Amino acid sequence: MEPINTVKIGFKTYVLERPNEIITVGGECCGRCSYHESKILIAGKLEQHEKNHTLIHEMIHCICDRFSLCELNKDEQTVDLLALGIYEAITDNPHIFFMNNI
Numbered sequence: 001m002e003p004i005n006t007v008k009i010g011f012k013t014y015v016l017e018r019p020n021e022i023i024t025v026g027g028e029c030c031g032r033c034s035y036h037e038s039k040i041l042i043a044g045k046l047e048q049h050e051k052n053h054t055l056i057h058e059m060i061h062c063i064c065d066r067f068s069l070c071e072l073n074k075d076e077q078t079v080d081l082l083a084l085g086i087y088e089a090i091t092d093n094p095h096i097f098f099m100n101n102i
Contacts, residue, residue: 007040007055009062016055018044030054035065052091057083 007014015038022030022043031042031054040058042051060083064073072078090097 007059007062009059010066012038012062012066014038014040014062017041018051020044031058033058033061033065035062053083053087056087056090059083060086 003016003018005016007016012035014033017039019041020043022045030046030050031040033040040055040062042054042058046054057080060079061073064070064079
């Protein structure tokens, strides 16, 4: 299966990049999004489940930027908990994303 290289959020398409090193922004982290460059970076050395969680985390930041949710966007703990909850819901219920009659 080909790796995913872009993610579309609203009108903007973000390019996914996977540098091998852990991304550092004021400390160690697993990912980063750049709204102005339309990029999401995810550390390539992570386990797959960590990459998935990190992608959702960064997508939440992109959604917050799109809808000007500035306070939420600054709250890393809340963004991370939302990302974890969404990731768990997706992995526990993958079938619901392919259903037509919900």
